[in-house]
Amino acid sequence: MSGQALRDFLSMVQRDYPEHFLRVTTPIDRSFESTAIVAELERAGQHPVIVFENVKGFSMPLVTNVAANRKLLAAILDVDPANLATSFRDRCQNYLPAEVVGDAPWQDVVLEGDDIDLTKLPIPIQFPVDAAPYITAGQICARDPETGVDTTGFHRLMLKGKNRLGVSLHSRRRMYEFHRRAEERGEPLPAAITLGIHPLHYMGSMAFHYPPGVRKFEIIGALFGESYRLGRTGTDGLEVPWGAEIVIEGHILNDVREPEGPFGEFTGYASYRSTQNVFVAHRVQMRSDAMLHSVVSGMAADHIRISCISREAEILNSLRRNLPNVRAVHVPAETCGALMAIVQMKKTAAGQPQQAIMAAFGTETYCKCVIVVDDDVDIFNLTDVMWAVATRARADRDLFLIPGAMGAILDPASDPEDNTVTKVGVDATKPSGRDYAERLVIDDEQRARAREILAGMGIAGMQ
């Protein structure tokens, strides 16, 4: 383990994977340029971690694309890239108590009152539709006003003024509920925004299916394989990562809603939907040489890759508890890392796909389509999955609709009034208990012989 801070990760990548590290010294504009550069690299199949040293008009460097690279994510978990979801699932559950350590490096600089000026941070505007510069790597930490158990997670933050940020809690998980509970008591929710985290923190913060008494910091510790080190803030005794770059303390206001958005979201659309909350900062602390961490928004891998992994892991975890014959789950990036899950099972009894569909929907709110296939179908190959749907599913018997179900607020297909969707389960497995059409196969020996013949004819790429 090479350290728990973002900078430890950057050092590891520079040292061990220099081909996946890019330092850009050319001056870039904060508007659109960092996102466009990442998009061009993605088109070329490249996912480097990037440090933009020179954002015009700002002195602080910008670090981005930290969680886009499957190879690097596998390296920090010390597993094969193919086993990322299963390793994440296994490791997440070995909760480890966090450890509070004094004198965090982010205590170097302390700004309060009129000295706070968030407009001095090189916060990108990522898409022309974005209403303002957006902090996209802000991990917000707050305590449950009822139990005192804290949580941490990303929530987009729209720059509104020197100490004012718009925030959307649309995923309606713990933070949304904590704020609702505070508001019910007539109180604001004390909160701290952490900027600059290690990708294992990013990964752990995306866990959602765990007991209410567990802290996310205990899950992040489980991923590190050692207690996660925290520093204590002066706001409600909130604890935040010791290795952070910048910590912004404040409150999410009660009974205040203001326009927030539009913003270029993970769905690939401009999102005009928001819970329209407001965060007001009363203290900012940072390292003297702090860097600004930003997640590339839209459908960029930096935004979606970990969503795929955590959802695959959580759904697999639920299904395996009841259906040991479930082999794997794929949440494709093409479906925004959220909206569809494909389940592979070795079906042993009729009705098992329906059982899997119900459990998957019960685990994950954003998911609105579950396709179940047999174990001869490669679920990581969407062509194979579509073939199975086309040849094994019968609409009158194998489609299951759940109207009026809770969906993702940001899904443009969800109801604009109440955000419900109709969820669909598709059983694309062969019927059990009777013969079915025989799948055509070309076996490995035949393939090898064909490649040999073609290679002998000088046809490239055949070996």
Ligand SMILES: Cc1cc2nc3c(=O)[nH]c(=O)nc-3n(C[C@H](O)[C@H](O)[C@H](O)COP(=O)(O)O)c2cc1C
């Ligand atoms: C880059 C990124 C940005 C996110 N932005 C938001 C957001 O703006 N609002 C939100 O409610 N959830 C957002 N999410 C999802 C939450 O972070 C996620 O659901 C998390 O588990 C919620 O944690 P909580 O249970 O502490 O609320 C985002 C996730 C990622 C990866």
